Amino acid sequence: MTKVDPELFKYAATDRQRQIFKAVESEGSHRKAAKRLECLSSSVDQAMALIKKQAALKGYSPQHDMTHIAPDPFVVKGTSTYYDEGGKPRAQWVKTTLDQARQQAMLEHALEVASSGVTRVKPLPMPKEVCDDLLNLITITDAHVGALARKAEAGEDWNLEIARDVIIGAFKHLVSAARPASTCVIAQLGDMLHYDGLTAVTPTSKHILDASGRPFEMIDAAIDIMRAVIDIALQRHRKVVVLVAEGNHDMGSAPWLRRLLQTAYEREPRVEFIVSENPYYAYQFGKTMLFWHHSHCKRLGPELALLAATRFSKMWGETARRYGHTGDKHHVEEKEYGGMSIRQHGTLAAKDAWAARGGYDSLRSAQSITYHSEHGRVGANEFHPSMLLEAA
Numbered sequence: 269m270t271k272v273d274p275e276l277f278k279y280a281a282t283d284r285q286r287q288i289f290k291a292v293e294s295e296g297s298h299r300k301a302a303k304r305l306e307c308l309s310s311s312v313d314q315a316m317a318l319i320k321k322q323a324a325l326k327g328y329s330p331q332h333d334m335t336h337i338a339p340d341p342f343v344v345k346g347t348s349t350y351y352d353e354g355g356k357p358r359a360q361w362v363k364t365t366l367d368q369a370r371q372q373a374m375l376e377h378a379l380e381v382a383s384s385g386v387t388r389v390k391p392l393p394m395p396k397e398v399c400d401d402l403l404n405l406i407t408i409t410d411a412h413v414g415a416l417a418r419k420a421e422a423g424e425d426w427n428l429e430i431a432r433d434v435i436i437g438a439f440k441h442l443v444s445a446a447r448p449a450s451t452c453v454i455a456q457l458g459d460m461l462h463y464d465g466l467t468a469v470t471p472t473s474k475h476i477l478d479a480s481g482r483p484f485e486m487i488d489a490a491i492d493i494m495r496a497v498i499d500i501a502l503q504r505h506r507k508v509v510v511l512v513a514e515g516n517h518d519m520g521s522a523p524w525l526r527r528l529l530q531t532a533y534e535r536e537p538r539v540e541f542i543v544s545e546n547p548y549y550a551y552q553f554g555k556t557m558l559f560w561h562h563s564h565c566k567r568l569g570p571e572l573a574l575l576a577a578t579r580f581s582k583m584w585g586e587t588a589r590r591y592g593h594t595g596d597k598h599h600v601e602e603k604e605y606g607g608m609s610i611r612q613h614g615t616l617a618a619k620d621a622w623a624a625r626g627g628y629d630s631l632r633s634a635q636s637i638t639y640h641s642e643h644g645r646v647g648a649n650e651f652h653p654s655m656l657l658e659a660a
């Protein structure tokens with residue numbers, strides 16, 4: 269009679285493993301279980317061994333005094349047990365590691381669910397009175413959706429809900445205040461998602477971040493915001509150009525967000541995307557050139573303007589007015605560098621505890637800038653989150 273530890277059942281990963289486990293439990297031996305299930309005894313042995321292995325990976329193997337379970341997506345890398353003089357286990361050190369395959373599977377699953385649920389949007393009616401020579405550029409940078417800030421600690425509150433309200437509210441205001449233009453460029457200039465995976469850390473330096481909500485709530489909010497702002501822009505412009513730039517907080521998320529939006533809008537002929545896997549982007553509007561970089565790779569300065577000229581030399585040569593746009597620093601700075609004027613944009617996000625403690629105070633704002641195809645920049649509108657609070 270084989271005595272089976274009933275605790276092991278929860279580590280059976282498939283229906284077949286659960287079925288075999290139950291058969292062994294009730295029949296009392298592998299051989300009898302195999303007979304009942306009409307399969308080879310070795311299949312039962314294999315399944316039972318696999319269940320034990322899965323349990324051990326999660327930290328459960330009582331015959332080795334392993335009873336501390338690691339939460340998903342961690343697996344146990346090893347344990348050190350300290351025994352007392354009588355040979356009884358007294359303390360245990362459980363070393364866990366992130367299960368890379370499991371983490372990958374969780375992300376892939378999320379993407380699969382997200383893409384299968386993407387409803388292709390129906391084209392919206394086109395506005396009539398617009399000026400062909402005008403383009404409205406609306407910049408949202410460093411939105412940090414998924415960041416958490418508390419008023420008591422950082423001076424202002426910021427969380428998933430506030431981010432959604434403020435960004436969409438800003439966009440509504442900026443679109444309605446802008447001139448009637450044929451084209452709108454929505455420049456999401458990076459760091460829209462506060463963190464880039466399952467753990468709230470910066471992707472390269474692994475700095476620990478304050479997070480609002482769970483990773484999938486952040487993903488949902490970012491998608492909702494982007495879809496909402498595209499739809500708002502479509503109501504007032506004939507053509508909407510969307511840039512989803514990468515920032516230093518969302519280097520891995522920007523590509524899927526861009527692809528997801530491309531899929532959602534593939535049947536809307538009035539939406540087009542600026543697609544580049546390299547974090548420098550440009551768009552030509554007649555004799556006006558627009559250029560973007562989050563500024564995590566190359567800093568604001570003359571070298572950035574020179575890079576724009578080298579990377580996009582044809583566009584540079586065909587244009588007479590050129591404007592670069594950056595983010596990252598959360599405060600406004602604007603300067604002309606030879607043939608290109610570059611604006612570093614501010615952010616709508618509230619500063620987090622890290623910025624508050626460091627004294628990085630800045631005025632929160634977002635801008636829409638109107639460009640003429642011949643004359644370049646001809647107008648601008650500004651939005652501050654305080655305007656939204658007044659309207660409420």
Ligand SMILES: [Mn+2]
Nearest residue numbers: 459515516596
């Ligand atoms: Mn940044």
